[in-house]
Amino acid sequence: MNTPIIVLALPYPAQGHVTPLMSFSQKLVENNGCKVIFVNTEINHNRFVSTKPKMAGEKDNNTLDDDDDDEWSSPIKLVSVTDGLSPEDEGTNNFAKQFVGLKSGMPPILEKLIEEYGVRCMVVDVTMGWALEVASKVGIKAALFFPASAAMFALMNNIPMLLHRRIIDSRGFPVTKRTFRLSESMPLMSTESLYWSKLADDDPINEQTVFDYLVYCGQTLTMTEWWLCNTAYDLEPAVFSFLPKILPIGPLLTSYNRNYVTTSFWEEDVSCMSWLDQQPRGSVVYVAFGSFSLLDEKQFNELAFGLELTNRPFLWVVRQDSIIINKNVTCKNDEFKGSRGKIVKWAPQQKVLNHPSIACFISHCGWNSTIEGLSNGIPFLCWPYFTDQIYDKMYICDELKVGLGFDTNENGLISRVEIKAKVDKLLGDENIRLRSLEIKKKIESNIEQGGRSSDNLNKFIKWLKE
CATH class of the missing domain: 3.40.50.2000 (Glycogen Phosphorylase B;)
Known part of the structure; x- marks a missing residue:
């Protein structure tokens, strides 16, 4: 029997980031000889695990295993780690404090998990891009995963160009309210689309912290050749012409699979x-x-x-x-x-x-x-x-x-x-x-066998197994 490839999946701790990365993790374990350590912050892990008894599908088809169990009995194991926040900040939407806590507190924990479980590759949410330095330090493979559109991936990758063109200032805020294009072929964007400028509640210090964090994560993109994105080529063809390194592998939808398990932080009312x-x-x-x-x-x-x-x-x-x-x-x-x-x-x-x-x-x-x-x-x-x-x-x-x-x-x-x-x-x-x-x-046509997203996913799995 072949030894399974152990992959550590690290989402940014928000519902919209956890869901697609879990869908991707399920793709990895479906007949691909992989097992996944799925890392959540403690607060989200507890919310996530609390839905397990109510998950769709029969109990013997459950593909998840939480870290309260002594043995690894399922192909996806849920593991909780601290997010570095103080108790009074837990559960709040203070993105600046959360970013600082994640980047400062989580790396040594990830190193221990990699050693403990024999992890061979990390798949990291782009907003947790600092984790690529952990992979480099311990000498394992790594890939980036972006849960939003390829256009937003391209936007983050081109922050230096936005600064150079004076579309944004040093805090990431629009110099003037306007529309712009990253390239002539790409769709029109508005300065209201600069997603980082909406995350700091008008606090100048937090605003700078948020922007600096995302700039840093953007700089880590050079540390891997794999930029996986939850989109399809035919949804955003102009973006892939502009930035072909982005690899569409989606949409990652799993609710129709036999082993589907909900990734919801809330109980679903069926x-x-x-x-x-x-x-x-x-x-x-x-x-x-x-x-x-x-x-x-x-x-x-x-x-x-x-x-x-x-x-x-x-x-x-x-x-x-x-x-x-x-x-x-x-x-x-x-x-x-x-x-x-x-x-x-x-x-x-x-x-x-x-x-x-x-x-x-x-x-x-x-x-x-x-x-x-x-x-x-x-x-x-x-x-x-x-x-x-x-x-x-x-x-x-x-x-x-x-x-x-x-x-x-x-x-x-x-x-x-x-x-x-x-x-x-x-x-x-x-x-x-x-x-x-x-x-x-x-x-x-993109996600069926032989489609572009399907082929891209197979290319990644082939690389994973090399």
């Missing part, structure tokens, strides 16, 4: 699937804003009444911590669902988007949500919150032309009338529907 079964084909408006987005009470109420105004069935994901509520006001989700809607705290999104009753997706346009919707031929109504979501919205609406954006009113709100109007306009546009289905076909 009752929504039987509810969808009862709805007419192509009738349901699906609403979900990912793991970070927040709505204040007024906007929440406008969205709720807007969904009611559409007179269509809707499935709405409302995280427990997603509404900014005045302490003196009670906001009850169930008041708004009426007779047509269903509200859940979290949903098995890949399965939801694959359901024939879904008509459209009101989304924050995170990259995972974007490729999950595109892979199922679902048109979008775009409601970005921050970071790369701004660019993804522009790409969906202006380049792919499979979605519409919302306009705000004089109070900065997306009104109930606007929501109804855009739902009606989107679902009344046959051209958008046809373009969405055409993109779905293109994506399928």
Whole structure:
């Protein structure tokens, strides 16, 4: 029997980064003679493991093993490490402190894991790029993994050019509000798409810390020849012409595999699937804003009444911590669902988007949500919150032309009338529907056997085994 290749997978500790890297890890263990040490921070590991009893599939098909077990009984082993944060900062979204803690505290821990488990290769989230220095120090292979679009990968790789062209200043902030292109062939970008400028809550010190950290991670790109990206060639062909080193291996979707296990930090409410079964084909408006987005009470109420105004069935994901509520006001989700809607705290999104009753997706346009919707031929109504979501919205609406954006009113709100109007306009546009289905076909051709993403993944696995 051949000795399995041990790979250490290191995601940045956020839901949108963990999910695709776990999907990639499952690809590695499927008939490829690999085992994976999947490293999460303690807080995310505990949330992750708490969903294990509720995971899809039979118990004997479970492909995960957590580090509370003495023996390595499954091909993917979950391991928790400290994120370097103080107890009072745990669970907050202070990216500056988190970046510093990860980079300073985690390297010696990774060295011990590599030695303990005989790791032969590390696959590292680009936002954890400093870990490539650990791989170099101990003399093992390493690859970078980018969970967002190839365009955002190219943006990070070209920070020096942005500085040189005076598009950004030394803190990474736009010199002026403008649009630009990384190359003549690439889609238009806006300075609002500079995802790092939205991560520091207007604190100058934190802003500099965040930007310096990402610049440093960008400099580590030269330490490996493997730049893996969760996208498909036919989704972003202009980017690959500009920066061919980026290797598309996606979309990495696993929810339809026999051994699928959820990577959710929240318990998925699977009752929504039987509810969808009862709805007419192509009738349901699906609403979900990912793991970070927040709505204040007024906007929440406008969205709720807007969904009611559409007179269509809707499935709405409302995280427990997603509404900014005045302490003196009670906001009850169930008041708004009426007779047509269903509200859940979290949903098995890949399965939801694959359901024939879904008509459209009101989304924050995170990259995972974007490729999950595109892979199922679902048109979008775009409601970005921050970071790369701004660019993804522009790409969906202006380049792919499979979605519409919302306009705000004089109070900065997306009104109930606007929501109804855009739902009606989107679902009344046959051209958008046809373009969405055409993109779905293109994506399928990339991930099927012999497709570009499939071939690229096989090339990486071949290198891994050499």
